[in-house]
Amino acid sequence: WWRSVQPAPKDPILGVTEAFLADQSPDKVNVGVGAYRDDNGKPVVLECVREAERRIAGNLNMEYLPMGGSVKMVEETLKLAYGENSELIKEKRIAAVQALSGTGACRLFADFQKRFCPDSQIYIPVPTWANHHNIWRDAQVPQKTYHYYHPESKGLDFAAMIDDIKNAPNGSFFLLHACAHNPTGVDPSEEQWREISHHIKAKGHFAFFDMAYQGFASGDPEKDAKAIRIFLEDGHHIGIAQSYAKNMGLYGQRVGCLSVLCEDEKQAVAVKSQLQQLARPMYSNPPVHGALIVSTILSDPDLKKQWLKEVKVMADRIIGMRTALRGNLEKLGSPLSWQHITNQIGMFCYSGLTPEQVDRLTNEFHIYMTRNGRISMAGVTTGNVEYLANAIHEVTK
Numbered sequence: 001w002w003r004s005v006q007p008a009p010k011d012p013i014l015g016v017t018e019a020f021l022a023d024q025s026p027d028k029v030n031v032g033v034g035a036y037r038d039d040n041g042k043p044v045v046l047e048c049v050r051e052a053e054r055r056i057a058g059n060l061n062m063e064y065l066p067m068g069g070s071v072k073m074v075e076e077t078l079k080l081a082y083g084e085n086s087e088l089i090k091e092k093r094i095a096a097v098q099a100l101s102g103t104g105a106c107r108l109f110a111d112f113q114k115r116f117c118p119d120s121q122i123y124i125p126v127p128t129w130a131n132h133h134n135i136w137r138d139a140q141v142p143q144k145t146y147h148y149y150h151p152e153s154k155g156l157d158f159a160a161m162i163d164d165i166k167n168a169p170n171g172s173f174f175l176l177h178a179c180a181h182n183p184t185g186v187d188p189s190e191e192q193w194r195e196i197s198h199h200i201k202a203k204g205h206f207a208f209f210d211m212a213y214q215g216f217a218s219g220d221p222e223k224d225a226k227a228i229r230i231f232l233e234d235g236h237h238i239g240i241a242q243s244y245a246k247n248m249g250l251y252g253q254r255v256g257c258l259s260v261l262c263e264d265e266k267q268a269v270a271v272k273s274q275l276q277q278l279a280r281p282m283y284s285n286p287p288v289h290g291a292l293i294v295s296t297i298l299s300d301p302d303l304k305k306q307w308l309k310e311v312k313v314m315a316d317r318i319i320g321m322r323t324a325l326r327g328n329l330e331k332l333g334s335p336l337s338w339q340h341i342t343n344q345i346g347m348f349c350y351s352g353l354t355p356e357q358v359d360r361l362t363n364e365f366h367i368y369m370t371r372n373g374r375i376s377m378a379g380v381t382t383g384n385v386e387y388l389a390n391a392i393h394e395v396t397k
């Protein structure tokens with residue numbers, strides 16, 4: 001048994017957390033995983049979540065959810081993506097199931113894609129969240145890439161992206177980050193989204209949105225749904241993976257949603273039944289607690305208002321840290337341009353540091369980040385920003 005099993009390589013993101021936890025240095029800084037911290041570097045439980053937990057505690061039971069999860073949670077989640085008064089929701093054209101956060105939603109979709117479009121491929125941006133590659137690989141969907149990030153400008157390689165969309169075979173699947181692109185922090189402008197939508201439509205491609213950071217780009221979940229709304233206006237049939245890990249701080253609850261926009265209600269019923277059938281042999285039905293927290297918050301106007309306020313506080317703290325990190329690097333007299341730190345948005349800064357420079361940060365300064373140079377701005381605080389800037393300056397001299 002198992003004699004041929006070799007140790008798996010470390011995960012490029014979660015492996016960084018493991019290394020950080022093993023480090024005994026009092027100076028250590030974790031800007032690896034995309035998980036929000038307050039200005040003392042502590043994980044945060046949102047006030048709206050604490051209040052929802054208090055309300056839930058009284059009438060909790062531990063029964064199974066249906067295979068598709070909490071209907072109430074899914075309903076509220078669709079409104080965030082498709083719009084509060086979406087006709088598509090009213091027309092019941094969206095097949096949607098609760099998913100095990102964003103990862104689970106992507107994986108369920110990838111399996112669905114493989115089952116019903118077995119010869120299809122997925123176009124993935126370069127770069128992307130490392131786990132996207134694992135997800136579609138394990139679902140046995142071949143992967144292609146499209147241009148996204150332009151290393152010289154540290155912005156979007158828009159022309160090359162459009163060319164790749166045009167050159168892909170008609171009816172291809174495209175994975176898009178709805179907002180706050182991970183790892184680059186580079187999002188298309190509204191105008192660029194309109195053009196992307198136009199070309200994707202012209203080629204009959206299918207757009208699948210991973211929306212793991214709704215609220216973290218602008219501080220407002222409604223504004224962060226802009227790309228999706230543009231695609232809806234243009235009449236696309238899209239799919240969306242939504243997650244509450246970041247914007248409700250429910251990382252460990254694994255609560256999210258997969259939705260697929262269909263032609264009509266009949267098709268949506270069929271698609272949903274197939275999504276449930278994919279879920280059943282994998283995990284039967286999703287966990288209940290996180291879904292209850294989400295539905296309690298979103299169905300209560302006061303709690304929802306409180307949530308929106310708290311999302312903005314998180315997004316604003318990150319923006320403040322971008323300014324502070326850039327300011328400190330400039331104060332140190334770094335001759336390099338650090339403008340991209342404040343140009344990029346969302347939880348991450350794609351710093352441009354090389355893997356070797358990142359290794360030096362870790363070995364000499366106990367600073368932990370992924371080797372692609374991604375800095376999780378959520379881990380930067382008033383207490384560590386000077387230390388971080390100084391270390392970055394040292395390794396980039």
Ligand code: LMR
Pocket residue numbers: 013014032033034035129131182
């Ligand atoms: C990240 O990119 O750091 C997060 O999405 C956490 C993860 O699971 O990789």
